[in-house]
Amino acid sequence: MLQGTIDKTPALRLYQTFRLPSRGVLIAALCMLLAVTVTAAWAHARFATPNLGNTHHPQHSELQANWSKGSVIVVLRHAERCDRSRGACLGDPTGITVAGSRVAADVGRGLQRLGLGKADVWASPEVRTQQTAHAMFGKTITTQGWLKQCDGQFAETAFAHKRNGHNLVLVSHSGCMEQLERTLDVPGSARSNGYASALFITQGSDGKEKLLGQMAASEWSKLVDAMEL
Structure with missing residues (x-):
């Protein structure tokens, strides 16, 4: 009985170390990535040199x-x-x-x-x-x-x-x-x-x-x- 407990302990610790992030953490990471992408796109549009080849600009x-x-x-x-x-x-x-x-x-x-x-x-x-x-x-x-x-x-x-x-x-x-x-x-x-x-x-x-x-x-x-x- 004791031996079984000892054998499972390393596996349990390994699972706890490498377990997947929670759903909340994933959502937060995705939101942060989206914010960075939107900010980068805005900055590019904000500072892009106007293309005068576009006659509608x-x-x-x-x-x-x-x-x-x-x-x-x-x-x-x-x-x-x-x-x-x-x-x-x-x-x-x-x-x-x-x-x-x-x-x-x-x-x-x-x-x-x-x-x-x-x-x-x-x-x-x-x-x-x-x-x-x-x-x-x-x-x-x-x-x-x-x-x-x-x-x-x-x-x-x-x-x-x-x-x-x-x-x-x-x-x-x-x-x-x-x-x-x-x-x-x-x-x-x-x-x-x-x-x-x-x-x-x-x-x-x-x-x-x-x-x-x-x-x-x-x-x-x-x-x-x-x-x-």
Whole structure:
């Protein structure tokens, strides 16, 4: 009798150690997981950069209003780099690919539809940015050395070079776009710096930089179609 009791004791202790959580504990854990998921989703939506390729987004009409007033700066990343692709080079191996030049031309058509009558266009002096700008606008674009100096003063420098009543179109680099997004407190998860992508900013009523949104290279056709309706 005593031996039976002694034999069962380790098994009982093992059961008590590894027994499943109670129903209440499981429900509490599930509720906590749901709360974390909802909070993460809210944070992503709260800080996501507005996609201006979506013509129904409220920021899209704000872009058009600010653009008509000549109060927008758009920073464009160069097209696909030749030295980081297996595609055929447009020419110089430090420049862009042939495919990238076609994408840049599509972006240029979108900018033309948006309107360049009141716009100053500059490019970084690097070969890849000069080739991108030429593909976008069909001509050689004036270069500015500061457009390849992607430091923490990029936004301030851009606004210092902007003329009143004229939009400013800058063909630059991913590093400069990233610095601009940091200035605007855009979290890393919400940044989009694909080849030939665009970031639109303006100056808010408080005099500070204000983010209008971003647009991937593939979405310019939607903007063109919407403006032709």
